[in-house]
Amino acid sequence: xxxxxxxxxxxxxxxxxFEAHLKGDLAYLxxxxxxxxxxxxxxxxxxxxxxxxxAADLVRAAINEARQRHWRLVPRCSYVVTFFERHPEFxxxxxxxx
Numbered sequence: 773x774x775x776x777x778x779x780x781x782x783x784x785x786x787x788x789x790f791e792a793h794l795k796g797d798l799a800y801l802x803x804x805x806x807x808x809x810x811x812x813x814x815x816x817x818x819x820x821x822x823x824x825x826x827a828a829d830l831v832r833a834a835i836n837e838a839r840q841r842h843w844r845l846v847p848r849c850s851y852v853v854t855f856f857e858r859h860p861e862f863x864x865x866x867x868x869x870x
């Protein structure tokens with residue numbers, strides 16, 4: 773996206789979330805830990821910030837963290853499932869079915 777504002781995403785492990793603070797509002801991607809996999813459970817972006825790539829930034833932050841920590845990701849949130857379908861270049865972090 774040309775001239776898109778850079779969104780800062782923070783990993784907040786004590787809340788099991790990736791968060792972006794947006795002019796007083798909070799966008800987040802929550803996750804849960806199951807065995808050696810991280811389930812990406814829910815994405816929330818406030819209405820006024822939807823359509824600006826915020827959810828994608830949250831997912832990319834989770835992917836970067838997964839690569840650093842050698843996590844395997846399981847997309848559970850419908851947005852995250854669609855993100856991985858549209859971006860197969862990130863499939864290296866997905867958990868493989870047993």
